[in-house]
Amino acid sequence: MTASLPRDAAGATGATSPSLSVDDFDFDLPPELIAQHPAARRGDSRLLDAGSPPAWRDRGFRELPGLLRRGDLVVFNxxxxxxxxxxxxxxxxGDAPHAQAGPALGGVVEVLVERVLADHRVWAHVRASKSPKPGQVLWLGARRPDAPEGALPPSSAPLFAVRTVGRAGPDDSLFELAFPSEPLALLDQYGAVPLPPYITHAPGGEDAERYQTVYARHPGSVAAPTAGLHFDDAVLAQIDAAGARRMAVTLHVGAGTFQPVRVSDLRQHPMHSEWYTVPEATAQAIAEVRALQVEARAAGRADAAPRVVAVGTTAMRALESAALAAEAEGAAFGTVLPGARDTALFVTPGYCFRVVDALLTNFHLPRSTLLMLVSAFAGMDTIHAAYAHAIAQRYRFFSYGDAMWLCREDAGTLR
Known part of the structure; x- marks a missing residue:
């Protein structure tokens, strides 16, 4: 990884420097450090405190509340x-989508629902020997052959028919499918937990519980906001006892979060789009923190000022996207616009952060957009050294792995 880049005018809008290449975000990871299962209990993971480099501190996750200040605003997805x-x-x-007799079946398909739409329609990834054409009927609900008992319906369960509407998504990489009834209900009955591609076992009962945060409310993600998987009720209560506030945003994580960057020039990478919502109460709480920060800095107490802490890169992307949306409407720098929108924000070194001061995150894949985001946030040198330390100390990586605490590289400057 190269040294951090200056935050120039292009970076302030999220543009990428031409001097950066995907190779700047590569590293070698021993495969045995890719966590295949969660820790025995939520909160038992490790926490690398990289908030004050180069003095790394190896902690347990349950020490997180001790890193918070009174008045900090902790934002969860x-x-x-x-x-x-x-x-x-x-x-x-010729098989009809609502045939009463048993369907005449063709080739095998695998469907990953990316986004649930209105009118019983979805956008989905479809894997098949040959892409389905508009009007093609798919019979879904079969059991994955290597799934453990209880993970999916029995193989004798009736299939249900969906109709292929056509190509969909910003780059036509998805398919729009018409379901016969409410998609979420059918997924609950027939679907499987969409484990990431680097987790090799078939989804089971453990995954149904642990690949979900304890505070999950709004259904829509096909990947977990993994920094939140570490929290249990006891840690949440300790955050409250520390005098920090908890608020929420919603960003429905898409499968594109696992996509590696395949172009050398980062400016050519097509960032996937995700739907997010920032409630009015969260936007107001951030405005209150900003006002307290201005007061603290004016009084020479900037180190004691409350911070906006994002739990995970998804919470960060929602907040930063809402700040960019506010700027587009003429609002002051750092203002967060409440409401629901799509975001395809691609954060790379050079980006000027508007909202988030501290970040809790897991360890990310080489050459990934998430590794680029944390490098922009904490500095490329910091992330390079932190990941080298984590590998040397045998931290567990990716979705079921350990966590890291980071502070913004320019946190001492007035925004």
């Missing part, structure tokens, strides 16, 4: 992971 993965078959030519 309260999205809920849906059982978005389905298996089934193409209908044989």
């Amino acid at each position: 309260d999205t809920r992971v849906i059982p978005a993965r389905l298996w089934g078959f193409k209908a044989a030519q």
